Structure formats: structure tokens, C-alpha cells
Amino acid sequence: MSVSLLKKSISVYKPIFVWNILVSLLASAFFILNGFKAPAIYSFALFLKLTGWLFSIAIYYMFYQKTIYYFKNQGIGFRKIMINLILYDLIVFTAILILSLICRDFLSIALANLLQIEKY
């Protein structure tokens, strides 16, 4: 895991990083609403994360393939960049989950109220 590689890759692949954070927030919303005791829900949340990473690769191939030489000329391959991004994303995801666990009561009331407001 390299911080300098993360900085370099975020400067180019910012949308991919933001996309992964949004997926992490969505996945953590499932945890908050249904708790950590419902295996079906957190399996689905983890499945969401996996799908999010697959979409990241798809976004890369659709929009960023031209940047391949920018990194390869620095001796960095696609696999190294993606593994680094995913590892840092895992840290962000874990941090979001820990935060949501600590503030679970507050967040679940806030989320439930938000959903009620949207319902009416």
C-alpha cells in the first residue's frame, strides 16, 4: 500500500474513488437500518461492495484507458493501481462501518425519519 500512489491515482481517477465511497455509504446504510445481526442484509451489503469494485474496473476501461501510459511510464501497471485503490477503499469502508456502529442509534433514527419524510 502506497500513499504516493494513492495521491497520484486519485488525481486522475477521482470519479472512481468517489463512486466507491458512495457505494460504501449505501452499504453502511443497510447495516444501520437492519443492524449487524441480520446476515442476509450484510451479505447483500458486501455483495454491493464487490459489485462496486467491478463497476470501478468497468469505468476505468470505458473512460480512462487512455491514461494507461501515464502510469506505465512511471513503472506502475493497472493491477497495482486497482489493488491499491481497493485496499484504501476497504479502509474507508471499515471506517464508515465503525463510525456507523458507534453512532448507530442516532443514525438509525435519523435515517428512519428521513425515509418517513420521503414516504409522505
Added chain:
Amino acid sequence: MQRLFIDSVSKSFANRKVLSSVFLNCEIGEVVGLLGRNGSGKSTLLKIIFGSVKADFKYLNIDNKIYDKGYLSKNLCYLPQDNFIPNRVTVAVAIEAFCKIHKEKLLQIPFVSDNLGKRFRDFSGGECRFLEALIIIYSDADFILLDEPFSQLAPLLIEELKRHVNDLKLFKGFIITDHYYKTILDVSDRIVLLHNGCNYEINNNNDLVLHGYLPNLNG
């Protein structure tokens, strides 16, 4: 002696043999010009050396180490035909990423020092090409592969780029391919022609006519 050496390169596309047992070498202090007709495999050969295209077979040796992909040596830079520096990156950031050893020399070029804060999207196509070529030429790598560096450039910029290649030749080995064959003949110490999937050493214009690269104007 530091050198790049690739041997026994074979590559086919859909049953068409583009490269067959091709070999090429380049030493520090040398400019190798690579000529060939359209579709002769010049760019493919450079991409195979760099490692972005997989050959059917090859033997690549850089500074007495064998590599599967040249870029993994971190001692090889490649200027592709299309723009490769992302649009939102500034000139200063790109220089910081690629040029640490020869940074001071690069910053002495007025066009570079005057535009350090600009992003690549703010330049015209030709300016972008010129800047990218300069960044690759002044990069920290010992071996530089340039794929059509003179295309899109005005004659004045072509002359300037040639001068920079000659200046950096002391520290680096260059392999250059382009369709501006006169420019390639001017800047190169040695010419290699790719024809019918094989490589030929070229000594004069008659050799280029003999191998069907230039038309025979004498009938």
C-alpha cells in the same frame, strides 16, 4: 555497457504475421531510427518492447536483466501516438512525476517554464504533443521509445525537438519511428527498416529504395 536488446520477436494478428524473428538493440548515446511502411509493425514493436502488447515470442534484455514487460524495469519511457497525459494534470505535476534528474534543463525551455501552471486541456493538439515529447525525452529513464514524435508539429518545433534529442543523447538511448523519414535520417545514428516482418540495417537512400520503402524515381 548499458543497452536495450530485443530478439526473436514474433507477432501475428489474425493469421497475419506482422513481425517474424525481429531483433533490435540500442545503447546509451545512440539514436536508432525505425522506418517502415504503414502496417509494417513499427508501433507494435515499440509496444512489445514497452510491454503494452504481448508478443507471440520475444527475448527482452535491459541492462543485462531479462524482462517480460519493459516498463517494469522503470528505466524505459514510451511516447505513444495519442496523448497520454490526462487532461486535468498540470505541466508542473507531469514534470514532477517524470523528470527529476533533468528537470533543471527542461525548465530552461521558455515554452515549458512559461506554462507550468497550465493543464494539458488548455493546450492545442500540437502544443500537447510537443510538451509530452519533451517530458518523455527529459524523463529519468535511460531508454526512450518515441512513436511518431514529429506528427502534428510545425517545422520549427520539429527542429527544436531534434535538438533536444541530440542534447540528451549523451545520457540516453533513443528508438524513434516516424513517417517524416528525412527527419529520422537526420536525427538517427543508425537506421533499421521493418519490411515483410523482418528488420534490415539501412546505410543509404538506395537501401530504402531496394527494400521498397521509397519509390524508385529512376525507373
